[in-house]
Structures are given as C-alpha cells and as structure tokens.
Amino acid sequence: MSWKDEVATLKAERNAVILAHNYQLPEIQDIADYTGDSLALSRQAAATDADVIVFCGVHFMAESAKILSPGKTVLIPDERAGCSLADSITAEQLAEWKAQYPDAVVVSYVNTTAEVKALTDICCTSSNAVDVVESIDPDREILFCPDQFLGAHVKRETGRENIRIWPGECHVHAGINGKELAEQAQAHPDAPLYIHPECGCANSAIYLAGEGVVEPERVHMLSTGGMLDRAHGEQSGTVLVATETGMLHQLQQAAPETNFKPVNPRAECRYMKMITPEKLVESLRQMRDEVTVDPEIAGKARASLERMIELGNPGSGE
Template identity: 70%
Template sequence: MSITSDRPATLPGAVIDAGLFDAQWVDGPGGYTGVEPTAEWAEEVRRLARARNATLLAHNYELPAIQDVADHVGDSLALSRIAAEVDSDEIVFCGVHFMAETAKILSPDKRVLIPDARAGCSLADSITADELREWKAEFPDAVVVSYVNTTAAVKGLTDICCTSSNAVEVVASIDPDKDVLFLPDQFLGAHVKRKTGRDNIHIWAGECHVHAGINGDELTAQAESHPDADLFIHPECGCATSALYLAGEGFVPADKVKILSTGGMIDAARETKAKQVLVATEIGMLHQLRKAAPGIDFQPVNGRASCPYMKMITPAALLRALREGKDEVFVPEDVAAKARQSVERMIAIGNPGSGE
C-alpha cells in the first residue's frame, strides 16, 4: 500500500486490543511514555508499518525493545544506505535527528519520520553551520572533513564526510600539503592525527557528552579487575588514549585493545576468543553484541553511559509516529544536494565504513 500526498497521515485504530493503544501517551521531558513494549505492542507496530509501507530502522544505541521490533539495526550511515535501497514509501528512523536527516539526504523521494524530533545529539550540536563558515574563513584553502555525526547544514559545507571506521583512510587520501579541518569530535580527531601523523590537521573541540564521560580512570580500573578481558573502545570515548597507553606500557596486551566503530564491534564480537569483553561506548550497544556472540560476557566500562536522546525513542513515541505520521524530517533540497556530495565523495574512496 502506498502513501499518497493526499492521504491523511493518521491511520485508523488498531485491530488488536484497540483500547490499549488508543489511550493518550504522556509527553514528558524524557519523551513520550505510557505504552509498554509488550508482544501486542510489537504486533501493532509491525501492522502499522505494513499499512504505511514503512521500513523501521533502529540505531545500535536504542532501547532493546526498539531494536527488536525494527526491520534493520545498525550504524547511522549503514541504516541510511539501507533506507535508500528499500522499496518503501516511508522510513521510520529510530535514532537521533541528524541520522534521520542523513536518511532523507540519501532518500529524497521517501517520507522520513523520526518518532520524536526532539531527539538531538550533543556531538552534532557542538558545531553549527555558522561556526563552520567562520572556521573555513580562517583556513580558506583547507579541506573540510566532517564526521557523519553532524547536521545536514554542516554536511552541506563539508568537502568529504567520514565515519569512525574510515576517518583515517579519508584523511590519508587528502593531499598531504593541504590543511585539514576535522570536525566535530576531538577524540576521533586525535585518533586520526595519531594514526596519520599529520601536523596540518586542525581539530574542532567537540564531543559526545556520553562517550566523553567514559574516562581513562574507569577503563584502567576495569582492565585491572578483568585482566583476561578484551577491550572494545569507541574512538569517540575519552578513554581511547588511555587504552592505547595501557597497551603501549604493557599493562594490557596490545592485541586485547581494539579501537572500533560500533559496526566494527559486532564483527570483532564474532571473532574474539575472549570469554569476557569490556565495552566502552553507549550501553545500548550491549544488546546487539550479546545477540551476535551470546557465549561471551560483555560488560560496560561505564554502566551509566546512556544517551538520553537515543532513549527518547520510546515504545510510545514509535507507536505515535506510526499512528499519526509524526514527526516528519525535512532537508532543503539545496542543502541536501551539497550534503549528498560530501557523503558520496566518502563512498567513492572505496570504504564507506560504518556510521559511528
């Protein structure tokens, strides 16, 4: 069934246990509440998705129930590329706002919904388009490399995007005599500078507040108390440098320290021989890791590393989006066209990598 432009966004009530889902969900500061992720809820979500001809996408950091009901789970860029390929009229992106924007950029003819448009991102918000324009004016001949965790407006001012898994390759592909403006994550930028050895890379002082909060002291303490565990470290984490220091000084075997994107963590989980893995990233990732390798004990380096924006995509919010057609994501075509170029230049290098 296709959604046409003259069709009402709101669909008729549920065919199962209608009273359960017709109650008003509560709009609070942490998102929409009032609906539990029961089996009946999952059945209704899937029924509504079929009625809308919608594909449900969920990021690795979403609540487990949201991940389990989705058609596809993964990193933001991987999901956005899936969005462009599927034969659906609508994409419901369970993630934060810049992710839904990226899906819209790569799927301009599809209707893209995010279950709660207030689900932002502290990293994407750490640089605005105006701030980037001012920075570019200071280095007019520099190449701008933006992490995909940025707004559409920032991508539109970018020469080439990157992901956490291909950032080193992207920067290495640039003329070594050219200055590089790398944004917005300072920890990923430090990782790229360390790997490439470039002195002419300028790094924006942005961060994801959740990843930045996973610090070196926590990692050191966890590594000391779990000496046989592998360490999976996201390069956005404040502890990434500490992890490399521990390996370099011999406190942790170097082969146990792995700096990985979230997609890379899934691959590494399937390959590791360790019985236990300490994971430094947002705790929603543990759900997919445990599904990928159920025989391994995955433990968070920081069990409080939960993104409040990701968790705004609640069962109630998803149901609301499917029932009422809210919230739709729009990107001006001129911005989308420029942003699309920066993503396509990255893909042309040959390793599109993961979203984060």
C-alpha cells in the same frame, strides 16, 4: 492488539521500513527491520522500495536518511531526540572556521547536521576516518570536525601534523574516562577492550598499551559496526566495552557465551532512549515528526557523503 502487532499492521499500511540504531532500547532494536550504525541504516533504507522510513535514532541520523532518500517520507518518533556531538558545531561556526583557513579541506564526521555536511568537502565515519584523511593531499591542511577524540585518533594513526581539530565531543563517550578503563582492565586482565574512538578513554588506552600496563593486542579501536563484526569471533570469557550501553544488546546476541561488560555502566544517551514503543506507534499512526531537509542543503550534503563513498570504504557509521 499488542504494540508490536500494531506496528506490524501500520508498517504494512504505510509501506514503511523501521531502522534502529545500536544504542536504542532493546525492544526497539528487536522490532526494527534493520539495526546498526546510522550511515549503514540510511543506505539500506535507500535501497528498499519503502515509501516511509521510520528512523529510531537521533535527529542527524534521520536527516542523513532524508538526504540519501529525498523521495521518501522520513519520520523520527520523537523530534526532540538530538545529539550533543552534532550540536557541538553549527554551520555558522564552521563557516567562520573555513574563512580562517580558506585553502583547507573540511572533513566532517557523519555525526553532524545537514547544514554542516553541506559546508563539508568530504564526510567520514569512525571506521573510515583514517582512510578519508589519508586520501587527501598530504600538503593540504585539514579541518576535522566535530569530535576531538576521533580527531586525535586520526592524527595519531596518520601522523599528520597539518590537521586542525574542532573541540567537540559526545557527552556520553567523553564521560567514559581513563581511570575507569584502567580499573576495569586490571580487574579483567584477559579481557579484550572494545573502545569507540569517540571515548574520552581512547588516549588512555593507547597510553596503557604503550606502557605495558595492558597488552597492545587487547586494545581494539572500533566503530559500533566494527564491534559487532569482531564480536562474532568471540567464543567466551569477558569483553570490556567502551561505548553507549545500548550496544551490549547486539553484542550479546552476536556472541551469547561471551560476557560483554561496559567500562562505564552509566554511559547511557538520554536522547537515544527518548524513542519508546509508544512513540513509535504514534509516529506510524499519525505520520508525525517528519524530518525534512532543504533541497539545496541536501544536495550539497549528499555530495560530501558521496565523495566518501567513492573512496571504496564507506564504513558503516558512527
């Protein structure tokens, strides 16, 4: 029996649904029931009648799935698959920060642990962060965490000065720098730029557009879900992509005639790539690496996610 056949058999036996983030290995993406951004995947899984959710992603994503589906069993094929961005702020650090600014509203990116979400007033995704911040009383100070590049993007778009930004980052996105972006943009003068707001090159892209080095209409700040939506409208030519390289698989499927070229071909998340076919099979066989969240923490974290969803533009994820 091939690994794909075994996954299909075990999935039926367990009444399981398989989720794969856009940064996963192509073979994992191809076998999943749903592929996409983390929050969208968690919401899709919650709407199914599956008893088991297998989240092929990183740990905070599986936590979010458990928060939104407390009655389901949630597995991650390798519990060591962490996230440098989620790890860049702890609940203890956020509590200390809140104590310094007791009247501030805490806005946390979904790329955070359940404990951080539980201390958060309202969550956001990369696609709706601007909308979330704009929904808050302009006189209220905001503590935005943990991604400094997304925070800078939000501050630039909203023009708010009363927003304090935590100095966290995704090690992969932070490593996609402005020099590489400028070189690629000059080498492909007609190519649109798909740039994730977490990228270290995001500010450089805005600068290059402002200086006339790159036409402003070429620059698109997009979540991974936003990239995929835009890709469906591409016909041919080259598109430069600034995010983790696993995204190229979905983009290429969306527009086969287009050449999606990474700004940094080395931008690969080692945590995302820890999920392999072998580990997926073992997870289903043994029902191992279950992800649990303390019910009290889950309830508070769920409230911060629901406040975001109530705005009417929940976004898709990171």
